[in-house]
Amino acid sequence: MHREIRKFLAGMAVAAAALAAPAPLARLHADKGVACADCHGKGKARVDDNEQAPNLACVRCHGDLKAMAKGAADPLNPHASHLGATSCTICHRGHEASRSYCLSCHDFDMKMPGGTDAAWKPRPDPARRDRRVDRADVVVVGSGAAGMVAAITAHDAGARVIVLEKQPLTGGNSMLAEGGMNAAGTKAQARKGIKDSVELMREDTLKGGKFLAEPALVEILARGSAASVDYMEGLGADLSDVGRLGGASVSRAHRPTGGLPVGAHLVDVLRRNAASRKLDVRVNSRVVKLLEGRDGAVTGVEVCGLHRGTYRILAKSVVMASGGFSANPARVARYQPSLEGMASSNQPGATGDGLDLGEARGGKLRDLEQIQIHPSVAKGSRILITEAVRGNGAILVNRQGERFFNEIGTRDAVSQAILHQEGKSAFLLFDEGVRQSLKQIDGYFHLKLVKEGATPEDLARVLGLPGAALRATLDAYNAAVDAKLDPLFKRPDLPRALRTPKFYAIEVNPGIHYTMGGLAVDTATRVLAKDGKAIPGFFAAGEVTGGVHGANRLGGNSISQTITFGRIAGETAAGFAKRQPERK
Structure with missing residues (x-):
């Protein structure tokens, strides 16, 4: 009898919550005569993980972000934010309460039709399995600057590339970078009469990191920095302004004219270049496992898509560029108990998934306590x-x-x-x-x-x-x-x-702010196993790796690292893929 009463009361609570909850957009649209097919397309009840069909429908009726931004009265305008060209469905949900992605980091009073004050949280269904197997030469995990540069470089080297991003938008922590991109011996420095050298940048980096960094990796960071500025300018970036950040002996932090934030600008440039190449970039797509061949090589990934569910991609090489773990409070406290409870400046996706994936495959981790x-x-x-x-x-x-x-x-x-x-x-x-x-x-x-x-x-x-x-x-x-x-x-x-x-x-x-530790890599960005040998077909670049910064990262070195090592990872992974037979 008591069980029946509890069941009845639980049912009443659920019903009351449903009545109190905001009407999802599907219901609000239905009230205005908008049918399912108007958003999903004819005969398509399920959307893809990128949610392309509903986003096109949003723009068709309401206009793009630029048009929406013009009509906003609130000075805090989410449609004109630093997130850049993003999808409507990042915040606006059709069949559940809408959630502002901004609230993942900010504490704004942001009301929206059908919305709540809760931050965005993905809800993939890992139990749903798609038996179709996709194929690629190179899979890149993560879409920050390191991942996107690796993907563009691999594509330009002739590889078939798929980029996987667990968040609903690309950019990662790179999108939040502000100060600049360190580089030594650049044209911009020469125009301003700034005398710098690879040797000075290397020594500043080693000293700033308390000489814990891997000298060979620091050498690559410094020696490749000017060419990486040229590379980004070749893609359309503006890195003409030069300033000075902490720990640098001279001004070497390159950024857009007038000192605008470097990260949002570079992410916008990389997004446009990925789009012009028609790269297969999939958001809402969390990698849950690295696939392994009989020879120990990494042969692809298992993915859990927000709508598609769990499926596999067979690949000839995989580049891990999934970032660090500064937004994972439990993990931070595990390695540095003194930092427990301290706020993080990172975007919500920086939780260290790539470290777990790499370690499960046998990868060596280093310097994890260096936060x-x-x-x-x-x-x-x-x-x-x-x-x-x-x-x-x-x-x-x-x-x-x-x-x-x-x-x-x-x-x-x-x-x-x-x-x-x-x-x-x-x-x-x-x-x-x-x-x-x-x-x-x-x-x-x-x-x-x-x-x-x-x-x-x-x-x-x-x-x-x-x-x-x-x-x-x-x-x-x-x-x-x-x-x-x-x-x-x-x-x-x-x-x-x-x-x-x-x-x-x-x-x-x-x-x-930043985790200096991560997967151990060699100078070719190959992930190293615990025995020091390179794991075939497995590469990594960006904050997911350790060894570049040592005990402390100098401001401006992170963006420089992502571009320089992202280029190496893309080129090396594409070259490895060319030498491999098709995976079965």
Whole structure:
């Protein structure tokens, strides 16, 4: 009897929840006379994992993202975001409550028809199996810069390529990169009279990583960097602006004109190049297993698609470019218990799946305990404030209104200095001159992260800092700029004084940002087994690998790594595939 009552009450609860839930878009459209075939296409009840048919239907009726952005009244405009050209179904769901993908990282009040305040979560059905087997020469797992460059390079070398991305959009963490792409001896540096060298970039990288990095990999990073800038410019990128980031001896961080964020720009360029080549790029497609041949070679992947379910792709080689694990709190805490509970600046897909896949296949893992915290994540958010703000002249002050460290030191050192301040946070202080020097700062105003004042004293009142102390700090710093010598902290680069009203500040604290460890690879990007031998048919590039950065990554080296090693992985994987027979 009690069981029947509990069953009845449970049923009532489900019914009540259904009534309270927002009507999914399918029902809202049906109320306006829109039939199933209008979205799915005639006779097609099921959509593919890329959800192409409903997305085309959305655009046909409502217009593209650009058109939708024009009609928005809210200044926080998701249709004109840094995510770029994305699909409508990333947020807008037909048969379940819609969810804003932005809320995976941000905390906005974003209402939408048929929506909730919950973040987007994929719901694939692994029990559904598709017996059809797909084939490719090269499968690339992950669609950040490393994966897309590997795919484009392999395609241009004559390989049939499939790119698999578990998230509903391409770009990975590369899309969030802001500061720049480090490169030594480039044309842009020459135009600006900047003297740099491969040797200097190599030494900066080794020193910044506490000499834990693999020297041979660092050599490739530095020696291939200028050619990688040329490569991206050949694809249509703008990397003409050059700035300086922490740990670099000279300005070598390349970015778009005016200092715009580098990541979103490069991802847009790579997306356009992938589209022009008609690359087979599949989103909502999680790789759950690497297939293995009798000879121990990696022979393909098993995939779980959001709609298709589980299926196999046979391939002659696989490139793992799935990124790190900074958005996996449990994994971070396992390797670095002191970081438990610290916010991450990463996109939600950075959970370390590629490490598990590679390890299950016998791959060697290295340096997993080397996890980088970035010093400037906006307090109370997951929004990274680019190191380029400091590189262009901003300073850090504590609650006493005083500088306390060299602002363009290495990330680990600056982070520790902030954590030793009262409140374990600091204020990133800059003026109108710095703001005008770096276009991406406007985004922080857009997100309402910036406090301002007409004078240093006004700003101090807003921040709750002692006004006289803050004025004295700025006077002393400006005198150091004039003298080209920082007597307090020996900051080597003093690009501009802070005298131009208004004056601005963003409160920042350290956040989990990058994982230096990952799959061990050789100089040809071949994944190494625990015995040190290369696993046939298995390659890796980007943050999923270890050995390039050591104990600490210098700002600007990640994008450089993804392009240089992505090119090597694509070329090597395509060459390996050409020598293999067709998989059966």
